[in-house]
Amino acid sequence: MPLWSSSQRSWKLGQKDTVGASPQLPRQDYEALQERCLRNGCLFEDDTFPATLSSIGSGHLLQKLPGHLQWRRPTELHVNPHFYSAKAKRLDLCQGLLGDCWFLAALQALSLHQDILSQVVPLNQSFTENYAGIFQFWFWHFGKWIPVVIDDRLPVNEAGQLVFVSSIFKNLFWGALLEKAYAKLCGSYEDLQRGQVSDAFLDFTGGVSVTIKLAEAPRNLWDILSRATYGRTLIGCQTHSGNQRVLENGLVDGHAYTLIGTRKVTCHHKPEYLVKLRNPWGMVEWKGDWSDSSSTWELLSPKEKMVLLRKKDDGEFWMTLQDFKVHFKLLVICKLTPGLLSHEVGQKWSYTAQEGRWEKGTTAGGPIKSHQARNTFWRNPQFLLTVWRPQEGRMFLTPCSVLVSLLQKPRHRHRNRKPHLAIGFYLFRMSRFYDDLKKLPPEFFLQNKPLSFPEAFLPEKEVSKELWLEPGTYLIVPCTSEAWQESEFVLRVFSRKHVFYEIGRNSRAVFSKEIVDQTEGQDEVFTKLFEKCPEINAAQLQRILNQLTWSGLGSTQPIFSLDACQGILALMDLNASGTVSIQEFRDLWKQLMLYQAVFYKQDSTQSGCLNRSQLRAAIKDAGIVLSDDICLLMLIRYGGPKLQMDFVSFVLLMLRAEKAESIFQNLTQDGKGIYLQKPEWQMMTLYC
Structure with a gap:
């Protein structure tokens, strides 16, 4: 009772x-x-x-x-x-x-x-x-x-x-x-009377939804659906516009359905591709081929028919992929992890979000419409994105997948009182470094064409796009379809590894020229350092690192001990020679620039040290996700007596974490676990 x-x-x-x-x-x-x-x-x-x-x-x-x-x-x-x-x-x-x-x-x-x-x-x-x-x-x-x-x-x-x-x-x-x-x-x-399936997906999961217009569906739609139904995704779909009237074929126009399964069957020695849908009404079903009462089920073996067919008016039904593409307008796939459409098995993704605002007269610059309009476009919020592709501790200049999502916040307590603004974002490549953290001026947008731009500004809660970008630094500019329209927004970036922050609004993240263009202007410096010794040992590495200027760390300059440099060398020395080459040093320098940026970003008091919460945030910004318990253990292991970690210790921790991640990815077969032989275990313990 x-x-x-x-x-x-x-x-x-x-x-x-x-x-x-x-x-x-x-x-x-x-x-x-x-x-x-x-x-x-x-x-x-x-x-x-x-x-x-x-x-x-x-x-x-x-x-x-x-x-x-x-x-x-x-x-x-x-x-x-x-x-x-x-x-x-x-x-x-x-x-x-x-x-x-x-x-x-x-x-x-x-x-x-x-x-x-x-x-x-x-x-x-x-x-x-x-x-x-x-x-x-x-x-x-x-x-x-x-x-x-x-x-x-x-x-x-x-x-x-x-x-x-x-x-x-x-x-x-x-x-x-x-x-x-x-x-x-x-x-x-x-306020629930009208909406998009993608809106609810977002509120339920925080995932990113991809909307596919079925009239323009990609050729590999079946492959996408197969991966989605067997992966961690939510899938919805919608029929063509209408007033929720039941059609002769049993479908409801202007109605949302859930896609709950896929199945490839064999009929007359040829494959047939079926999708399983459910009507939220809990009744009213499709009446065409492969419906509950369709004769097409007789084309299957009795065993397969018994497994798939359920003759019950419960709103669930099967139909062919071809009929699905004809009778449905939109397919919405909510990805709980990025990489569905560009499948990367066992790969780790990092996620960063930044909040922003379009304000009339200041930051609501509108889109690029003409050279004259670019004088207001530059006023939009601007975000720098530096993309990395870590692979076995090295940097490769091959494109990597980056998912960008732009969300607009509601402009009224009631979600249907004010319609969504039409929004989108532009992406530019940063070909050279700008020395301060002010917004890029109008001249930049007159001289540079966007790599990516909105094909159409959409009045949606979220717009997203998957981009393939070479490692480097980019500028993202979110905007509305018209200048001076006001709203708040959240800009999210998913990738294997990146650094992402807004410029021109009290930003503390500082990037030296080396991190913006990791090779330009440095080859000559590195060549001079290595012209006498093609390979350098730990003592020489110590001297080089302590002579360099760490502009991204403010007034606190790090001091690398010989012991620290020996640890760095052991992690970077791929051929066990006891030295590093110029190429290995280049790879190290790129990683140090990333660590410098995320360390300075989290060191809000400029004390030269990170506490527990700052450390975990910095590690996450650098692309590694650790639990609270492991983060505390790392702070105890590599930090000082007051449970604070300086930059040199942070570098050692991150290099070891990167190496451990690389070893795991090389040894795992399923992305979940590994079996270590004794020599592999010994090497693992020495690295960590």
Whole structure:
């Protein structure tokens, strides 16, 4: 039996109980609110999203509501309510009166990945243990995972049936409560009436969505879908525009579906490519070839037919890839890790995000339309991106994949009150170094053509593009389709290794000329250093490093000990000669420039040392991801007695981490684990 009954008193949230409230969404302390309700013997009521029509909306949705609308808790609707059940069928949700098929299609895809679902929906919540009428969900909101707290009062009709999302299992309520939390995040239930599957994917995962127009689908679409369905991706699709009218073929126009599977079958000694879809309504299916009642199933072997065919009006159906391309308009694939369309097995990616703003009269410069317009284009926020391709500790001048994502923040508390601006971004190659951190002047854009530019500015929440870039430094300029349009945005970059920051706005990241162009102007210097000795030992390396000027570290100049240089040499000496050549020194110098940049960026007090949190951020900026525990151990191992790490120790740590990563990638067969023979283990321990 439920702990609380409808006759028990409720406690309403007062202003004093909000934590860190913001104009966008009140921040509420779930644990504190739950504990107070339990202590006071009451059920939570959320005044920030009350059980009134104001939470549903103020437009056409009100006209669709049933008469005598009521708000009831699950404990009042079922004798044995459950929040979630792993034993139930995963795709158990059905759309209600609300036109949020895009949300349901994304949620159906989310339910196929239990680990991802549990991040959005904490599955340890229940209507028995510590039940206080309060629930919490998590959404990725412009670079941060934020909690959304709700009470469990849900809108129902006079018969006690849920008005919006429900489950085919009448005692399961996780979907309805999640929909309510998402409505609160977006402003109201009515703000869920229109949307894109990609928007919900983003809010559920923080991943990057790729939208493919099926009329222009690439030739390898089947390969892309096959990798996506067997990888960590969420896939949605949408039919051609309409008003959600059921067509003669069983499809619904202007409707979002979830793609939940693919299968290659053999018919008459030739392959047939099938995709499996689900309608968020939980019913109404495709009636063409390979539908539940189609005779085409007789072309398969009895065993294969038994595996694939389910004759049930549950909204799930198969169709050919060709029919899919004809009857559907868009395919949306949300990549939880980059590299889906350019598959790189076992490769590690780093991720950086920067926030920015387009402000009228200052930073809202608009696009490049003519030479005259470039006088305002330069006013847009400008971001420097330095791309690296580490491979076995070396740098290769071969193109590497870089994924750039531009997100615009909503301009109103209610997501549908103001439409999205049309946005895009330009990419320029930096052919020479600019000595200060001011914005690049108009002359730069008059003299340089963009390497990449928006083919069309799109009024979407997110626009993204996968680029193949040679190692080097680039300029990214995000902008709106018209000058002086105002909004905030988040610019994200994914790659194997990069450094990324905004220039001209209190930026502290400093790059010497060497990191902007790693070879130009340095060959002559390096040649002179090595003209007498083609190979240098640890003592000579020490003398060289201590004589160089480290302009990127401010007034604190590092001092390399002989012991440190011996450690560096052991890590860079690929042929075990006890010396390094000019080429090996060039590779070392490129890495030192990267380490210098990320170290200085995190050393906010210019103390010459990094603390624990700064160290972890610097390591992440350099392209290595370590857990908190390992980061602390590294600080104990390589840092000082006060648990702070200077630049020389940071260099030694990063070189060892790079080497360990390289060894792992060389030895692993599946990207997850390795088996070491004794000599390999001994070498590994000596490096680390």
